[in-house]
Amino acid sequence: MLLCSYSLSSQDKCNILVIGAHPDDCELITGGTSSKLIQKGHKVKFVSMTNGNKGHHIHNTETIERIRKKEVEEVKKRLGCEYEVLNNNDGELIATLELRNEVIRLIREWEADLVITHPNYDYHPDHRHTSTLVQDAAFMVTVPLANPTIPILRNNPVFLYMLGRLDNPNRKETEIAIDITSVLKQKAHVVDSHFSQMYEWLPWINQKPLNNVDIDSQSSRESYLYNYFIEERNKVADKDIPALKRWYGESKDFKEIKAVERYEICPFGKQVSDSELKVLFPVFD
Ligand SMILES: [Zn+2]
Numbered sequence: 203m204l205l206c207s208y209s210l211s212s213q214d215k216c217n218i219l220v221i222g223a224h225p226d227d228c229e230l231i232t233g234g235t236s237s238k239l240i241q242k243g244h245k246v247k248f249v250s251m252t253n254g255n256k257g258h259h260i261h262n263t264e265t266i267e268r269i270r271k272k273e274v275e276e277v278k279k280r281l282g283c284e285y286e287v288l289n290n291n292d293g294e295l296i297a298t299l300e301l302r303n304e305v306i307r308l309i310r311e312w313e314a315d316l317v318i319t320h321p322n323y324d325y326h327p328d329h330r331h332t333s334t335l336v337q338d339a340a341f342m343v344t345v346p347l348a349n350p351t352i353p354i355l356r357n358n359p360v361f362l363y364m365l366g367r368l369d370n371p372n373r374k375e376t377e378i379a380i381d382i383t384s385v386l387k388q389k390a391h392v393v394d395s396h397f398s399q400m401y402e403w404l405p406w407i408n409q410k411p412l413n414n415v416d417i418d419s420q421s422s423r424e425s426y427l428y429n430y431f432i433e434e435r436n437k438v439a440d441k442d443i444p445a446l447k448r449w450y451g452e453s454k455d456f457k458e459i460k461a462v463e464r465y466e467i468c469p470f471g472k473q474v475s476d477s478e479l480k481v482l483f484p485v486f487d
Contacts, residue, residue, distance in 0.1 A: 217316075219316070221336050222251070223250065223251050224250055228249070232387075235485050243263040254292050256291070319332055322330050337432075364465055375445065390425075394423050
């Protein structure tokens with residue numbers, strides 16, 4: 203933990219904790235942002251609150267859990283992050299007190315400066331329960347008698363929501379948009395680790411068969427993912443322009459941006475100014 207007063211300089215390194223529901227959410231939603239942070243020497247840890255053991259249409263639960271553990275190991279190698287997968291069943295996550303204490307442990311042990319999780323309007327019940335767990339831990343990480351065997355954080359982290367496929371129904375414009383054009387190839391390389399998900403499960407569950415992808419060829423797969431992020435996940439939209447102006451300034455050439463990742467500021471945890479957030483979350487270049 204490095205923060206005392208947010209009088210940080212750009213030389214300081216931050217501890218970032220991304221808490222997703224499944225063993226692919228963190229990289230699918232924040233893979234570009236996390237690549238930028240790691241390239242700058244910041245420490246990033248991903249957590250999956252479940253073991254992902256429902257994420258397949260052919261394998262049984264034990265087999266897909268085992269496959270996904272290996273895929274996570276590949277993500278660690280390709281991205282250079284830490285990764286912890288909790289042994290909770292996929293599709294059955296509930297925001298219990300026991301799991302809140304687990305989230306408090308994760309945040310404290312990582313000495314997180316910044317914590318990122320799903321918003322609670324997301325499509326999957328595990329995402330919504332993960333969001334609740336992290337929000338419920340946001341204040342409690344500073345309370346000594348809560349989970350007392352793990353030292354508290356004297357400085358409350360900043361909490362952000364990572365936006366997946368759904369927009370916030372109460373917002374017309376994006377709050378934070380990060381240009382990931384320079385790391386889009388790296389994001390495709392990292393996400394390609396999830397063979398069982400990107401090339402088997404998601405095409406099946408979304409009823410979108412893969413066309414023109416040679417799944418035996420890594421370059422064909424990664425080129426497909428690169429275009430998938432531009433077309434389906436991270437394409438710049440009109441709603442992103444005010445946020446890009448706010449965080450990058452008017453002089454940025456927005457036409458050069460191929461893809462963005464989107465975030466919102468959580469009302470719990472430490473509240474900071476835009477300039478303080480840029481120091482904690484140094485990805486706006
Ligand atoms: Zn998920």
